[in-house]
Amino acid sequence: MNESLVDPRIHPDWLRPHSIEWYAQLGKLQGQYSLSWYSTISEPNAEAIFAEEVSQAVRGKNVLDIGCGHGEFTLQWSPIVKHITGLDITNDFIKTGNEANLSNVTFLTGNTKHRLPFESDEFDAAYNRRGPTSSYLDVGRVVKKGGKILGLHPGDGIAAELSEWFPNLFEPISIGTPVLENLKQRLEQGGLGHVEIETIRSMEYLHEPVDVIRMRCFGQAPSIHEWVMEKCLTEVMLIFEINAVKEGFTRHV
Template identity: 45%
Template sequence: MQNGLNLIHLNGTTSLGKQQGEYAYSWSSTILKPNGEKVFDQEVRKMIVSKKVLDVGCGHGEFAINCSSLAKEVVGFDVTNLFIEHGNRKKPENVSFIQGSTKEELPFSEDQFDCAYIRKGPTSGYPALTQTVKKGGAVLGLHPGDNMDKELPILFPNLFQAKLPKDSTLKAIEKRLITANFDKWEIETVSNIEKLHSPMDVIIKRCFGQHPNIMQKIINENLDEITEIFASNDEDGLPITNSYYIVRATV
């Protein structure tokens, strides 16, 4: 603990679900090409046309609902009940949401889906997909890379936790894919620069998924220092690394 604040990773998903029932980034930034999220989203949209699709770690369901106009059916699966409730309030007829954990047996039958994707969801879902996705079906995954936001713990050591050992996320994904015994798989790293627009965006990013009181405490204690560090960088924003692993697998 430093400055009276708990140092955290940026993935406050469960906490965020309890607070607002959705998973959305609220800081302002410009993401330069290539954009890993957009690359992934485009591939998913091509994969799901007229197919029955499983969205593992669907969050509040926004992406699943957006995909519903292309797919025959989309089933969203997530551990957070408030996310599921949020999705169910907005879903079209061909979308359903089911609560459960990928660390337990998935509540789906063998060969139930034509394809599946994990968009920043749990890597623990991969082993079960070789059973619930039909033989020859495609599986796509998107996960934050080991170099994601690597500059922030260096620039703001009192606010951001240092990353895990290099390549630890990549090795964890590879282990899951090997355990899943896919017919074939590959992992591509897509990295670029994201420019945060203001000192407040640094604070918002730090407080993602946290209680509003934590944000106010950081503003009171750290805004001046953050502003000074921010001003010493590019005038069009603070550059940080935006990095993702894209998984492409075939059952």
């Protein structure tokens, strides 16, 4: 293990990524879920494919966006949907989304680990773009029979290269396919009918050494980012220079 790289999780201000507390902090720091690092993703690009599938599924319909964040993705469908509702657990994200003040867009705060705050058969379609998989336990109730439910989620083995080349800074990835197994379990428990799961592998190229640290400290307090920069930047720059290709430092996504 590279002892010159610190483990940011030992910092007293560290919050577990994607915990409720972490999202609340990100909302207060930024008011939006906006990535802090710069990178390029190769084709096939799962985000682009998902956006195209959503555009075909939501036209003229009453739609639910699960885990909408600050609503950037939600708002782009306003011109083509009948109505779209964005649901997220983070109050500050919802406040940002509501600033758009569009007549056919609604943003609500809610926890998907509880029963979704909607009537049965309220929506024609729903999608979940990197949102909570707990929503699959109840989403089948709020979407009309035959309505499409689309999802996009990070898979297993994401960023294995980072834990290999920057040990201690990034923790080892889990063995096996726990993310996929959890998703399958949620879908089964939710009683959803016909389900198709497609795995798409792409390459993400981080542009600069500082992007490695920005990614690791995303959503954390500024004190953690400053501490990791001070402790690790020199070594990160060296590792980046040795292992990067022309496009940048590579990680699987």
